[in-house]
Amino acid sequence: xxxxxxxxxxxxxxxxxxxxxxxxxxxxxxxxxxxxxxxxxxxxxxxxxxxxxxxxxxxxxxxxxxxxxxxxxxxxxxxxxxxxxxxxxxxxxxxxxxxxxxxxxxxxxxxxxxxxxxxxxxxxxxxxxxxxxxxxxxxxxxxxxxxxxxxxxxxxxxxxxxxxxxxxxxxxxxxxxxxxxxxxxxxxxxxxxxxxxxxxxxxxxxxxxxxxxxxxxxx
Amino acid sequence: xxxxxxxxxxxxxxxxxxxxxxxxxxxxxxxxxxxxxxxxxxxxxxxxxxxxxxxxxxxxxxxxxxxxxxxxxxxxxxxxxxxxxxxxxxxxxxxxxxxxxxxxxxxxxxxxxx
Numbered sequence: 001x002x003x004x005x006x007x008x009x010x011x012x013x014x015x016x017x018x019x020x021x022x023x024x025x026x027x028x029x030x031x032x033x034x035x036x037x038x039x040x041x042x043x044x045x046x047x048x049x050x051x052x053x054x055x056x057x058x059x060x061x062x063x064x065x066x067x068x069x070x071x072x073x074x075x076x077x078x079x080x081x082x083x084x085x086x087x088x089x090x091x092x093x094x095x096x097x098x099x100x101x102x103x104x105x106x107x108x109x110x111x112x113x114x115x116x117x118x119x120x121x122x123x124x125x126x127x128x129x130x131x132x133x134x135x136x137x138x139x140x141x142x143x144x145x146x147x148x149x150x151x152x153x154x155x156x157x158x159x160x161x162x163x164x165x166x167x168x169x170x171x172x173x174x175x176x177x178x179x180x181x182x183x184x185x186x187x188x189x190x191x192x193x194x195x196x197x198x199x200x201x202x203x204x205x206x207x208x209x210x211x212x213x214x215x216x217x218x219x
Numbered sequence: 220x221x222x223x224x225x226x227x228x229x230x231x232x233x234x235x236x237x238x239x240x241x242x243x244x245x246x247x248x249x250x251x252x253x254x255x256x257x258x259x260x261x262x263x264x265x266x267x268x269x270x271x272x273x274x275x276x277x278x279x280x281x282x283x284x285x286x287x288x289x290x291x292x293x294x295x296x297x298x299x300x301x302x303x304x305x306x307x308x309x310x311x312x313x314x315x316x317x318x319x320x321x322x323x324x325x326x327x328x329x330x331x332x333x
Contacts, residue, residue: 091279091287091289124280124285
């Protein structure tokens with residue numbers, strides 16, 4: 001029987017919110033144990049709230065609290081903050097990050113890993129994170145590798161990697177997803193989700209109701 | 220100044236690691252940014268002849284390039300670099316120029332003060 005343990009690896013608090021929070025809430029509801037390993041605290045982010053309520057000193061702690069709130073909204077049981085510096089993931093020695101990934105994989109032995117598709121995820125931290133996950137899993141014996149589902153969103157990425165092959169209908173979990181997004185209040189000020197201008201339920205369902213992933217092929 | 224050659228810059232970064240250096244790091248939108256386009260927020264900074272010692276330095280990207288220098292206690296980072304001074308074999312002189320040729324960002328490392 002499939003072991004219901006998933007490892008989610010992203011570099012920034014809020015990377016989980018738009019693309020995977022509904023899927024994770026759904027999986028947790030179905031009995032999955034989810035660990036979210038977040039490489040940085042997003043401490044170099046430029047969004048400081050409107051009007052700004054954060055500064056360069058306070059931002060990491062604020063984003064840490066936002067991340068914890070987002071994970072509570074989703075139901076994630078285990079959050080690991082790995083302590084890498086925001087924007088610098090690509091400059092770390094690959095062996096250093098790979099070793100951290102290897103330890104997580106050894107400890108958790110997940111059947112599913114969710115991360116960014118290396119090369120197609122715009123931010124250098126996203127690409128470097130996905131690359132480390134893929135490198136580390138590639139070194140494992142084929143029959144022990146977890147399935148890897150990737151997020152990708154670079155312009156024109158579908159010309160290179162085709163269409164996503166995994167679709168999650170998360171309309172039943174929009175409450176958790178919207179709470180995850182709005183937990184990151186220093187980062188997102190989305191008029192459709194807050195205040196008087198809230199969009200209709202139909203529009204929210206249309207915009208946020210499906211999450212899609214690419215299964216990474218190691219061939 | 221020539222278009223950045225990734226492997227040559229990487230070799231220079233390796234050559235200059237683990238020693239006391241002087242750094243010039245600069246970013247500027249230009250003093251006329253908001254005069255030309257009122258929607259732009261003018262900003263600039265530079266730090267010149269600060270001392271730095273990095274344990275590892277890397278250049279990455281497909282151009283414009285990014286450079287990250289890991290120091291004992293933190294990081295030095297520059298994004299948007301396009302050009303370097305190929306003839307200078309002792310110092311690493313890099314800059315990023317926009318489509319009009321204007322300097323936007325500069326990162327320079329030298330054993331002697333600038």
